[in-house]
Amino acid sequence: MLLNGGALDGVRILGKKTVELMRYPHHDDWFGLGFAVVTDKEPPNILESVGNFSWGGAAATTFWIDPEEELIGLLMTQLLRNPYPFQQQFKVLTYQALTE
Numbered sequence: 339m340l341l342n343g344g345a346l347d348g349v350r351i352l353g354k355k356t357v358e359l360m361r362y363p364h365h366d367d368w369f370g371l372g373f374a375v376v377t378d379k380e381p382p383n384i385l386e387s388v389g390n391f392s393w394g395g396a397a398a399t400t401f402w403i404d405p406e407e408e409l410i411g412l413l414m415t416q417l418l419r420n421p422y423p424f425q426q427q428f429k430v431l432t433y434q435a436l437t438e
Contacts, residue, residue, distance in 0.1 A: 339351050340357060340391075341403050343358075344357040360373065360391075361375060361389065362375070363377050373391035373392060373393055375390070375391045376388055376389065376390040385430065386429075387405070387406035387407060388406070389404075389406060390402055391403055397416045397418055398413075398417040398418075398419075398425065399413060400425050401413070409436070411432050413425060
């Protein structure tokens with residue numbers, strides 16, 4: 339639904355402008371309303387596209403949405419230890435799997 343600008347299966351759940359506001363970097367030019375946002379003000383990121391938004395949760399859970407690549411990554415785990423190197427490995431492997 340967030341990747342599709344607020345609609346899911348043809349049903350509008352959130353207004354398009356609401357989703358745009360959520361994905362816009364309001365706080366310190368990198369955090370939107372509930373998400374970390376990749377901006378063009380950051381050093382170049384070889385994986386994530388500008389506009390990518392994400393959040394990491396407890397127990398090593400994480401997700402990201404990359405509108406440019408029309409991609410969603412979701413990793414659900416139950417590990418309470420730091421650091422979580424497999425999160426970045428998962429992201430790298432996901433982007434490497436893209437063929438076009």
